[in-house]
Amino acid sequence: MKELVVNLNTGLHGDLAVPGDKSISHRSVILSSISEGTSHIHHFLASDDCISTINAFREMGVNIDLDGDELTVEGVGLHGLKAPQTKLDMGNSGTTTRLLSGLLAAQKFTTNLIGDDSLSKRPMKRVSEPLSMMGASIETTDGHLPMTINPGHIKAVKYELPMASAQVKSAIILAALSADEDSVIIEPQVTRDHTETMLNQFGNNVIERAGNEITVHHQPKLTAQDFNVPGDISSAAFFLVAATLVPKSHIVLKNVGINPTRTGILDVLIQMGANIKLLNQTNGSEPTADIEVTYTPELKPIDVTEESIPLMIDELPLVALLASRADGHSTITGAEELRFKETDRIKTVVEELRKIGIHIEELPDGFSIDGSNDWQVVDSSLDSHGDHRIGMTLAVAALLLDVDVQLKGEDAISISYPQFFDHLQHLSD
Structure with a gap:
């Protein structure tokens, strides 16, 4: 005390x-990991939540070096992640859990997500349901963690969010990157747009926005970046x-x-x-x-x-x-x-x-x-x-x-x- x-x-x-910024730090790890080449991220937030994101990608074969607030990530490309040998521990991080749910829904291997007592009480159907509409195979525990994500074929979607949520939006965007066609997401209100902004930094015109409507272009090539958080x-x-x-x-x-x-x-x-x-x-x-x-x-x-x-x-x-x-x-x-x-x-x-x-x-x-x-x-x-x-x-x-x-x-x-x-x-x- x-x-x-x-x-x-x-x-x-x-x-x-x-x-x-915590939101940007999380996303910098995610997008660097699925890009081609080595990214250098300065002023990274080495908090417990962001370390949970780093550890998850290390378990999936991504080489990540953290030195103070300097992060180096050797990207493996959009389809280069490997099956983890253990359950992925999300700690207390809702951002890690929900964003990774979207990315992992498109993988060719099964992942199991767990978290601490607090995170295990937070609702996950808000991401599992739209991802299931896209072809994901997700099993939750009464709508909460632990959660198992099985291989699935991701289809393009036009989805209107029932609530304003940057995490749900980002999960759908990350899944849509691996879809067979472009996807459209409609927000009831504009939420934080770091995922969209950073994707357009790592790729060429991956995201287009018209008002509250977001178009996600599928199968982009993402290239490593050097940037400050x-x-x-x-x-x-x-x-x-x-x-x-x-x-x-x-x-x-x-x-x-x-x-x-x-x-x-x-x-x-x-x-x-x-x-x-x-x-x-x-x-x-x-x-x-x-x-x-x-x-x-x-x-x-x-x-x-x-x-x-x-x-x-x-x-x-x-x-x-x-x-x-x-x-x-x-x-x-x-x-x-x-x-x-x-x-x-x-x-x-x-x-x-x-x-x-x-x-x-x-x-x-x-x-x-x-x-x-x-x-x-x-x-x-x-x-x-x-x-x-x-x-x-x-x-x-x-x-x-x-x-x-x-x-x-x-x-x-x-x-x-x-x-x-x-x-x-x-x-x-």
Whole structure:
């Protein structure tokens, strides 16, 4: 159990380079492995989740060398993976599981996917059902892991996603690469597009988009790449919120990815009146910027609705924390997907934030929050519930308390951000 000690009389200050983007790091391993040639990936996120992806491809015959945040992958081509000699352990990584399900559905060998207790409770029918429509042969355990993927002949598909999910979309895309014809995927709302962007970097016009409709060209030739992973805006978000809320703070987060399918947290901060500036912007396939944040003493309340949820699904616990300091009543709705993350994040956020005196109510698909600066701590023992983003959100909340608190389950934070507490300390010194 980690002590979260209050010692921030001068606020947060300084520059910080947050770790590489988790979504892009996962995909860099996947696409490098099925490309031809040797890829060099810089600023890779060596978190527990991303290591799960690396280990899976090593088990399937891909030579991968990780040195700090530098990754070298010797690709085997689209059809060069080998049958693993053991079950593939997904750890806690839903991204690894769902994306690999699509890729493995097109292989000529059987794979067995397992995961930890938390991952084994997360729904997998959302990927197994559309993949089965494409000809995949997938056996789940009552819709969950363990999951067995048998050889199948993948057919082209025109599929309309019933929900906005980048992971499901990406699974279908990766399966469609091996189909007999081009496939079409229709999204109800645009979700993070790293898979599409990176495929077009590794291949020539693999993906075409027209509005919410995505065309996947089959049997592409993918060629190894040398590229930098931008800083993860989902990791940067914790410090964006902390510096906004903690008096006297002024920080600059360097080289953060600002892909427009991921910047919902920036939109919320700006709508609420936070003092945010984007500096040194680049406009590559994955745009980046330095983000300057200064303490904002008064924030406006906000109503977040379903249409904007896909742009900030991972940051919604932080949005709830922001709203708890706003001047008025805020709501977050259309976010039922939070119930199917590492924890039921709706239930867990409400349970934990109430411990520190925040006025928050659970809705079926989100939260109702009455903002206040007068929090009265009723329980100083906080719990991540094994959820990395809940743990970091509570650590940020602790900065605003006038008593010391304890955080149980802080080890879960290494799933996405192993250096989190070191970086928090850096900005506090």
